[in-house]
Amino acid sequence: MPVGQIAPLAPPDWWRAMAVALLNLTGLGLGFVLIRRWRAAIACWLVTAVLLLIALPATPNGIPIGVTVLYIAFLVLVAVLGALRGLRTPLLWPPRAPVAFGLAVVLLVVPLGAAVLFDNARQEAYQQMLLKRLTQADNAITSAEFEPIATAEPQFVSNLATFQDLLDHHGTSRAAKLVPGRLQAFYQVVSSPYSSGDYCNAIEPLKFLRTLPTTAISARDLGSLATFPDDRLATSLYQCGTHALGSNGDPTAAQDLNDLMSTFPGSAQAGKVEPAVAAAITSAAGGLTGSDxxxxxxxxxxxxxxxxxxxxxxxxxxDGLKKDVGTVNGDVEAGTYDCAVSKYKGGDFAGAQTAMDSFVSTYPNDPNKALAQKYSIAAQIAQQDADAGKVTPTLTTGGSVSITIFNDSPDAMQILYTGPATGTINIGACSGCKVYATAEDAQQNACGDSSIDYPKASFTLPPGTTYLLQKSTNTDVTDYTHSDQYAAGSVYQLCAYEKSPFGGLGL
Known part of the structure; x- marks a missing residue:
């Protein structure tokens, strides 16, 4: 029969009709080819070609649902039309309708296989998309790895949210199965300062890791990693805090140790705080008897x-820390005195006087108060006469040497002395006395007026060299120092006076 000529109608044949319908369901219009409906076959080819252009290459989202519905409707339509046309249209080949039906059934494997292959390709594209998201999150985390934790934290949290999304919404994907390993590596990287023994710099990263179960990823998905930072953070707080004890009053010591005891009160590390504090006090106190x-x-x-x-x-x-406070305060008190003595023996007499006066004021009930006052007196004298500083003050009082000092001055006098004994005496002002014009005048006439009852003060000393410092209540008058060797069993009388034109004292 010539091409393009329609074959005469044949008796109805349902095998033939079903064969044409099934062949059209392949999407290739083969049913129309068998009954020589070329225009319809070409239309099938064009529609299927359009579908392939839309579907390929395969994407994670696959073919748009609207396109899929329209194509299925088109296949149903051409199958019905093919069945209607094939019912009474004879076939040139194969000659028997049942054979054509069998061939149609076999050829249905082609579209079904194509659908399976396409779905596999779509699934692979979907997996690759998720793996790409995982890689992007990994790269972003790696880029922030060496930044300070305060700077890196937002980046970490944002990209860890990608991990959480993969676990929550794509749990069976290859990417989701890689997340636990990624999290393990992430925790190791963030906590690397701890692993290298850099405990102080490990604190903030470990604190950040402890917040993740509530800010970025669920504790259920973290598993054992949820408690990963706890012991490490406790150790870091302990190590950093105890290392800073005594270090120029570094406040981080108390901050870190308080943080440890409040965050992990029952931990082994918290239990070691008080013994570490006691040991630090003992070690520091050992230096009080040293050279400095x-x-x-x-x-x-x-x-x-x-x-x-x-x-x-x-x-x-x-309770242990309260005892430690009492211990360290006692050591500070003892150290303050020892330091003042060290200043005196080192020749820093002004510093020694200030330190001893401060000690007496701060610790009025200390057993060393009386001796500290003696050191203050000796230090004042030594500032005027360095030889006086060679004497180590003691609590010695009295002796076989008797000294009386008369005051021939219109101003009250204070006499400080050190040597075999150290102390002070005060003598009131002389109401009938005057300031001498010259030293010669004073030496000839001081305390020589029998009509004047000169104020006086007496004290006793052991024999030996005594250094005296004469001070006037008149601040415009210059202090005067004097030393002398006093013999045992002797009685001495001295006269204190004031001379001009420079407002000096004499003895």
Missing amino acids: PCSATTQITSLGGQVSALTTSVAAIS
């Missing part, structure tokens, strides 16, 4: 401030 008690006192004073700032709700630890 002033530096040791500074250190233990700083330590005292740190210890006083420690607080805890654990009664046993709190």
